[in-house]
Amino acid sequence: xxxxxGAIDTxxxxxxxxxxxxxxxxxxxxxxxxxxxxxxxKHVEAxxxxxxxxxxxxxxxxxxxxxxxLTAFQEKVLGALSxxxxxxxxxSYGELATAAGCENSSRAVGSTMAGNxxxxxxxxHRVIRQDGGIGNYSGCNGPETKAWLLExxxxxxxxxxxxxx
Numbered sequence: 001x002x003x004x005x006g007a008i009d010t011x012x013x014x015x016x017x018x019x020x021x022x023x024x025x026x027x028x029x030x031x032x033x034x035x036x037x038x039x040x041x042k043h044v045e046a047x048x049x050x051x052x053x054x055x056x057x058x059x060x061x062x063x064x065x066x067x068x069x070l071t072a073f074q075e076k077v078l079g080a081l082s083x084x085x086x087x088x089x090x091x092s093y094g095e096l097a098t099a100a101g102c103e104n105s106s107r108a109v110g111s112t113m114a115g116n117x118x119x120x121x122x123x124x125h126r127v128i129r130q131d132g133g134i135g136n137y138s139g140c141n142g143p144e145t146k147a148w149l150l151e152x153x154x155x156x157x158x159x160x161x162x163x164x165x
Contacts, residue, residue: 004040005033008051012140012148015051015119019043023064026117027051029140047121054120055152059087065118076100077112078122085126088153092130114138125149 003025008015016032018025019040024047046063053060062082067075080100085091091099093106093113102108113124119139125146129135137146 004037004044005035006044007034008048017044017047020066023066025066074112090126090128
């Protein structure tokens with residue numbers, strides 16, 4: 001299947017958005033290619049605008065996501081995340097599991113976060129460890145990127161990359 005692709009420059013590096021006619025398939029950090037296909041172009045452009053707004057701390061409508069590749073568990077977890085951790089808020093892996101109706105599934109939640117196809121759009125950087133440690137981040141420069149994003153959202157960090165409470 002052909003997909004539209006576009007690049008977005010951010011303060012943290014380049015992102016690539018991939019879209020179908022149904023919506024955004026992926027938003028990820030990387031140097032992937034762009035193309036001039038018209039397939040999903042409106043979703044690519046909406047995502048560019050959303051990413052710019054995120055880094056400027058402006059609010060715009062979230063682009064439509066093409067969720068066709070998700071399992072039922074991933075759908076529950078990723079859907080719950082957007083509801084329980086708004087801009088500037090955080091949630092632990094365990095709290096997210098509970099919010100998704102999957103209590104005692106914090107490890108599976110961590111795996112879902114690691115494979116999140118829509119970084120920033122589905123804010124996996126807002127999911128932290130129960131002890132306040134920021135945990136892992138698989139995109140861009142790893143935990144340093146996660147720390148930057150949390151600071152951008154006005155979350156103070158103490159030494160050892162733990163959230164100030």
